[in-house]
Amino acid sequence: MTDDERRRDCGAFWDTIHGTLAHILWGDRTWMSRFSGWAKPDAGMKDSPRLIDDYTAQSVARIEADRGIESWAAGVTDAWLADDLVWSSGATGRELRGPREFLVAHFFNHQTHHRGQAHALITNASQKTGGTDLFVLLDGPR
DSSP: OOHHHHTSOOSBTTBSHHHHHHHHHHHHHHHHHHHHOOOOOSSOGGGGGGSOOSHHHHHHHHHHHHHHHHHHHHTOOHHHHHSEEEEEETTTTEEEEEEHHHHHHHHHHHHHHHHHHHHHHHHHTTOOOOOOOHHHHTTSOO
């Protein structure tokens, strides 16, 4: 897919394929800053589609984020999940509190929601995405 195709305004919530993918990364970094002390993105939510302008750099950052999320998830305990998280929300402009187990579910649901949008935009651009069924990607049911 060309850079022009990735940046074509498709009328999506985050406008473009590139913007949607950047927003997912922004959301992951934002939540991981709360969950695990990662650096919070410099951009606010409205600027998240422009988090990383270069697609290659964005792809590398995505791979690094996924590795970091996997490492963090491997260390999550029931005790950690049972506690609340308190954070300052830029979206609401106030301090919020919520159960970590719910917020972790939201974290992954946010990814799933926007990845679905990206998939629809990519297929609408007549591009192949390959297999997406988890049971196939994980070598079948266990």
